[in-house]
Amino acid sequence: MYICDCLKGVLILAATFGLFLTRQNVGTGLIILFIMGICSNIIAGIFSPASSSLLPNIVEKEEFQKTQSYFSAMNSIQGIAGVLLAGILYALLPAYILFVITGVCYIASGVSEMFIRYNYTKNEHALTFKRTFDNMKDGFLYLCGRKSLFMVLLMFTLINFFVTPINGNIVPYFVKTDLRNAGSYLFDRMVTPEMWTSIFSICSGITSTITAIVISKKVQKDKCGRGIKKWLTMLSGVMILIAAAYFVFVQKGISLNYFIISFCIYSILFAIISCEVNIPAHTAVLLTVDKEMLGKVMSLIGVAVQGFIPLSSLISGVVLNKYGTARLFAFCAAGFVLTDIIVVSSKHLNEI
Numbered sequence: 001m002y003i004c005d006c007l008k009g010v011l012i013l014a015a016t017f018g019l020f021l022t023r024q025n026v027g028t029g030l031i032i033l034f035i036m037g038i039c040s041n042i043i044a045g046i047f048s049p050a051s052s053s054l055l056p057n058i059v060e061k062e063e064f065q066k067t068q069s070y071f072s073a074m075n076s077i078q079g080i081a082g083v084l085l086a087g088i089l090y091a092l093l094p095a096y097i098l099f100v101i102t103g104v105c106y107i108a109s110g111v112s113e114m115f116i117r118y119n120y121t122k123n124e125h126a127l128t129f130k131r132t133f134d135n136m137k138d139g140f141l142y143l144c145g146r147k148s149l150f151m152v153l154l155m156f157t158l159i160n161f162f163v164t165p166i167n168g169n170i171v172p173y174f175v176k177t178d179l180r181n182a183g184s185y186l187f188d189r190m191v192t193p194e195m196w197t198s199i200f201s202i203c204s205g206i207t208s209t210i211t212a213i214v215i216s217k218k219v220q221k222d223k224c225g226r227g228i229k230k231w232l233t234m235l236s237g238v239m240i241l242i243a244a245a246y247f248v249f250v251q252k253g254i255s256l257n258y259f260i261i262s263f264c265i266y267s268i269l270f271a272i273i274s275c276e277v278n279i280p281a282h283t284a285v286l287l288t289v290d291k292e293m294l295g296k297v298m299s300l301i302g303v304a305v306q307g308f309i310p311l312s313s314l315i316s317g318v319v320l321n322k323y324g325t326a327r328l329f330a331f332c333a334a335g336f337v338l339t340d341i342i343v344v345s346s347k348h349l350n351e352i
Contacts, residue, residue, distance in 0.1 A: 001054070002113035004047040009106030011039055016099035023096075041306075048302045053295035056286055057118040062220060065283045069216030072279055076208035076271075083198045083205070136303065139296030142289075147348040148225070149288060149297070152281050155232070155343050157304045159277075162239075162335035163270075164309050165316030170325055170332075171197055171263075178250055178325075179260075186257040196260065200267045207271035215279050224280035225349040231276040236333075236340040238273065242266040243329035251326045284352040 015036040022028040059067050089098055143150045179185055179193040191199070221227070242262060249259040289297050319328045343349060 001047060001050050001116075002110040004043050004050070005106050005110030005113060008040060008043050008047075009103045009108075009110065011036060011043070012099055012103035012106060016096050016103065019099070020096050045299075045302060045306070049295050049299035052298040052302075054116070054118065056291055056294060058116070061287060064286050065218070065220040065279065066216045068279045068282050068286075069212045069275075072275055073209045073212035073216070076205045076212065080202055080205035080209075083201050087198065135296045136300055139293065139300040142293050142297060143300065146288070147346075148351040149285065151343065151346050151349045152285060152352070153301055153304055155228075155281070155339065155349075156301060157308060158335065158339040158342070159235075160305045161308050161312045162332045162339065164312040165320075165328055165332055168313055169316045169320050170328060171200060173320060173325060174250075178256060182256050186260050200263060203264050203267040204271040207268045208275055211272045211275040212279065215275060220283065221280070223350070223352065224284055225352050228277055228281055229344045229349065231273050232340050232343055235270070235273045235277070236336045238266060238269045239333040239336040243326075243333040246329050247326045251324075281352075288352055 015032050018032045019029050022032070055064070055067065089101075143153055175193045175197055179196060185193075245259055245262040245266075249255050249262065285297070285301075286294070316328055316331070319331055
């Protein structure tokens with residue numbers, strides 16, 4: 001973990017230095033950013049399963065749900081603070097100074113992780129590319145032998161696949177076209193179109209924080225499968241409603257402001273339901289997976305969830321460009337309904 005964070009910090013600082021030296025050459029700067037992005041995601045792919053598999057070594061089993069809730073609340077607070085600070089700092093400081101601050105923060109994070117202590121058993125096998133793929137294969141075979149866990153993997157993958165277009169494609173497109181070209185919109189004297197993106201994020205972040213804190217106070221259940229199914233069905237309903245809201249309020253030209261209000265409500269409801277699905281599901285994985293297999297399983301989940309994001313973005317971009325926002329909303333809503341049908345019809349999920 002600390003090697004990954006320190007590496008990422010050094011990578012960002014090196015990229016910043018390169019951007020500063022080539023600040024007159026936009027093409028070279030873009031190449032540096034692409035390389036940094038690729039390397040950064042590779043490092044993140046190593047860091048995430050390592051941090052997830054560490055948790056059972058430092059937290060008691062009965063505290064898993066509470067710990068997952070705290071992590072979720074912390075991430076939400078970071079998201080809110082990041083949105084606010086990014087706007088303020090970007091207005092006050094040059095971009096390369098922000099890169100330097102980010103790089104230093106990663107290195108400081110790596111240093112802080114050096115103080116984590118737990119009982120560590122050194123792996124007898126040297127880490128190679130072949131060994132890495134063998135570990136992923138072992139993790140996949142392990143999940144195939146435990147159909148309840150495989151269903152959790154499938155659920156996470158599908159949810160992420162169909163929610164990515166909402167924030168990654170639809171919201172930016174709505175802000176840059178519908179909102180910016182509107183003669184007037186809600187609070188237009190105080191809020192720029194771009195600021196509504198931040199407002200949607202803040203609605204989601206605050207709600208996620210509160211929901212995670214509430215969940216942390218609940219008693220950790222032995223079985224959460226039925227509850228996950230219930231919340232996932234609600235999520236499908238919310239997705240259908242927001243897709244219908246765009247079609248009625250924006251596509252039909254009834255009221256842009258009604259859709260803005262609807263999306264704020266959607267952000268709040270989505271945050272609540274996501275916490276009610278993700279926190280128990282992650283807790284169930286930690287409780288169910290054998291300790292020695294946890295790193296392999298978490299790596300596989302990370303690869304599956306993150307690996308389909310580019311494909312999701314590509315498909316949603318094509319749909320958005322060719323058929324418009326309303327059709328893309330319908331595509332996402334239909335995807336969530338399909339996910340709900342697959343998960344709810346699975347008897348294996350009831351085992352966790």
